Amino acid sequence: MKKYLSILLVVTLLVSCSEYQSILKSNDPELKYNKAVEYFEKEDFMRATTLFDEVARYYRGTERSELVLNYLARSYMGQKDYFTASEYYKTYVKTYPKGKFIIEARYMVGYCYYLDSPDARLDQTATHDAIRSFQEFLDFHPESERVPQVNKLLDELMNKLAYKELLTAKLYYNLGNYLGNNYLSAVIVAQNALLNYPSNEYREEFSYIILQSKYQQAVQSFEDKKIERFRDTIDEYYNYTNEFPEGKYRKEADKILADSRRTVKD
Incomplete structure (x- = not known):
């Protein structure tokens, strides 16, 4: 039984390939379009893409051109080729700003970039592109x-x-004073992040890094700057505890405050 099933599968594949090759050689754009739609609906996105791409030139300037462009973008999405899909969606937005798929197309531009957005440790160009595209979507389609x-x-x-x-x-914090004052750099990065991403879920971590960094700067300062920097640390402690009175770093922060007060009093 398995032998017959294997033979049937091979025959089916051969017939399918033969049919596809025949369609590719055809000069009938209507046949190619209909078959492309058929392949698309069967989720055979690679064949669908090839055929849609071939008929796109023929239908350029016609009503069907809009459909073909939309199918091409969706076919590349089906192949998980998000970069190419985004290019087709952008072309759709530019070519048909009032088209019947415009809302979907604008959304998908951002969504393609979103899907291409890598791990936070890597280059975030796609992330910035996604944010820009989604903000444009909100501007154009607030409802x-x-x-x-x-x-x-x-x-x-x-x-x-x-x-x-x-x-x-x-x-920067872990580098300490290696080849310069990296504590200051840690403070600047954290403060800018709080300004640029005010609703981010890491606010407490940023606030505590600022406190830690200012404390370490004070501890490792020359005597003529210690008092001023410990006072700055005390101010930062209250910034942290006012926003996070039950914060997960409260005990560590309290120790920093106690040490800073002792130094200032002495």
């Missing part, structure tokens, strides 16, 4: 039912950028 989803994805993307800054701030 769309996709708005809640777009806002959710924007929060996720912003948090990724914030996390990248958190990793950088921690790196």
Whole structure:
């Protein structure tokens, strides 16, 4: 039985390939278009893409051109080729700014970039492109039912950028005074992250890194700067505890405060 099933499968594949090759050689754009739609509906996106690409030139300037362009973008999405899909969606937005798929196309431009957004440790060009595209979507379609989803994805993307800054701030802190005052760099990175991503989910971590860094600067300062920097540390302690009175670093922060007060009193 298995032998007959294997033979049947091979025959089916051969017939399918033969049919596809025949369609490719055809000069009938209508046949190619209909078969492309058929392949698309069967999720055979590679064959669909090839055929849609071939008929795109024939239908350029006609009503069907809009459909073909939309199918091409969706076919590349089906292949998980998000970069190419985004290019086709952008072409659609530019060519058919009032087209019947315009809301979907604008959303998908951002979503393609979102799917291409890598780990926070890597280059975040795609993340920035996704944020820009989603913000454009909100500007053009503020009443769309996709708005809640777009806002959710924007929060996720912003948090990724914030996390990248958190990793950088921690790196500077861990470097300490190696080849320069890296504590100051940690403070600057963390403060900028709080300004640029005010609603990020790492606010407490940034605030505590600022406190730690200012404390270490004070501890390792020359005598003529110690008092001033410990006072700055005390101010930073209250910034941290006012926002996070039950913060997870509260015990460590209290120790920093106690040591800073002793130094200032002495």
